[in-house]
Amino acid sequence: MRIDCPYCGARDLREYTYGGAAAYLQRPEAEAEAAADDAAWDAYLHLRDNPAGRTRDLWFHEPCATWLEVERDTVSHEIFATRALAGVRT
Template identity: 60%
Template sequence: MRITCPLCGERDRREYYYQGDAVALQRPAAEAGGVAWDDYVHLRDNPAGVTRDLWYHEAGCGSWLVVTRNTVTHEVLDSVLVCDSTGGDA
């Protein structure tokens, strides 16, 4: 899979560190029970289809990107800097 960094151009995905879903996770309250915290730390959705993910260009410019991709076909549909992403959910 190849990801296009808006600053560096197209690069192999091995230059990037995958962080997870770009939609902010809902952190439990400090007083939430152990089950709520266990779910928050360990459970993630594994959707088939188009997702928006956070990627860090670790071996490149050090930018954080929101990458829109299809998890079934591995096609990268879009990549933008986090600071340029719309909707404020990244």
């Protein structure tokens, strides 16, 4: 699979590190963390959707140190769009 980096062009998947789904997880509130039960923490830390089909994922491109949002199909591996995340380039 090749991912199109806005700065470097189309690059091999081996140059990227997967960063997870683009939808952000909701961490338990700081004041409620002590009261959160084991099931709540298990769900937060370990339970993730694994959708088949179109998704939005975060990928880190090592050579130019850029975080990208990639819209792709997890079944066909077709990539529909990529964009650099504003203000996150390191």
